[in-house]
Amino acid sequence: MKIALIGIGDIAKKAYLPFITTTFSNVNWVLCSRDSTGLAQVAAQYRIKETYTDYKQLLTAGVDAVMIHSATSSHPSIAAFFLKARVPTYVDKPLADNAHDCEALYELAEQHRQPLYLGFNRRHIPFYNQHLVDVQKGKPQQSLRSLCWEKHRFNQVGDVRTFIFDDFIHPLDSINIFAKTDVQDLHIISQFQGDKLARVDVEWQQNGTLLQASMNRMFGRTQERVSANFDNQSYQFDNFISGILWQEDKTELLQEKDWQPMLATKGFESMIHEWINVVKTGVLPDNQMARNLSSHQLAEAVCHKVVSGLK
Template structure:
């Protein structure tokens, strides 16, 4: 199997290259416009074939591409490879608006080509070991509530970038039943003194579960916390490696195996294995497509709502 990586910036270098280059049976091709970076990383990871123009990759006989470039470039690059019927992986978000997400999935369907989005939080081992079936939308037992908080220090921002580039992580992580509209949803944005979006909290109820996603980007620390409740038992995860299970009025500590690599605890390993199986079969499960679409459309509707609130506040 031969796969090209397009865009070799911080995300690719920190979250992907250290472990995907160790996967047996895959020949990697690197592509970035930064020639110095390209040469350095190709040497470091023993990659023989490199390109500075992604369009030349159609001559490289690749089976798939993985796009790790800036969000603003995703539509153009993904459209190019889907048009050439080459399986395509895109780091979340696919694009920064709902219309382009639908356009790309329509193209992928017409050409019978897998389009996969890298939502690593769907694949976190510690969570899925204990919250069985939750991320697949089929909880093993009735899920009463799921809350996902992702906070940052001193990073207020413009609405669309805030929601699509960052908030979409907790949003998608609780969107287990693939909701695509804001009907019956509570949305509470907060602003800083410069009218930048500082935090957002949303919640809704679906299939008997109360779902809540929250992000505060003027928090005192960068952190992430997940809580889930079932009848007479609850879970809280302070990060991707530790948690607490409350049952029978007692607390039980949860933790990943000591030997598990950091990137594996964050779900990247399981996510890449799912992606590689899709490349091999040429098929992507319908449920994954539906949720990918739903989360982007939901983000678009939230974005439009918050932008409207911002205008009212300013005027």
């Protein structure tokens, strides 16, 4: 099997290459980047022999799949190129910076019967999934009363669309466990610093569960917090490896095994294994496609509501 990585920015170098090049010995990895100098350095570091500076050359290279790690603005054109060529395609979130392009790409994937996989690693965090059983599959094994996902940053106010699609889409997708498509009952609150978005909060209720996502980019520190409440059972996680469980009016400290590698605790390992299986089978489950689309549609709705509040 031959799989190409397109784009060698920080996410590719930190989260993907260290894992994939040491785990999947049966995969021939190929690198592609317009940065020829950086391309040569990364290829040498990870002992990758085959490299290209133009992604269109990958078709003649006979790749079986591609993984797109380039800038968000380039995602639609590159993904469309490979889907039309009937090549299974992986894209780091977001698929695009607007819902229209996402919908068009999934129509293209369906037309050419190719899987279009999105890299939402927070769906795969082992520690959370161990305790919040099947929540990220949209089928919690207990009665889920509420799920709140906060992702905050220090001093990083930004453009509305970039803020929401490149960053806020993580907590938004993480609570969108039932693949919500109806945006009419979204409750959205936003705060600005000048003309830059500083904070956004979104909540709704679905299937009896209160779902809340929050991002404050004028927070005192970079931080992520997840809380979930079941019947008389409550969890709080302040990182990917530890948390608190409250039940029977008692407190229990929860801790992940300390030998777990960072990429495993952040969900990348499980996610990439799932992607490799999608390449092998050529099938992306319908519920994943629905959630991918709905999360981008929700992000679009949030953008419109936030921008309209500025006028």
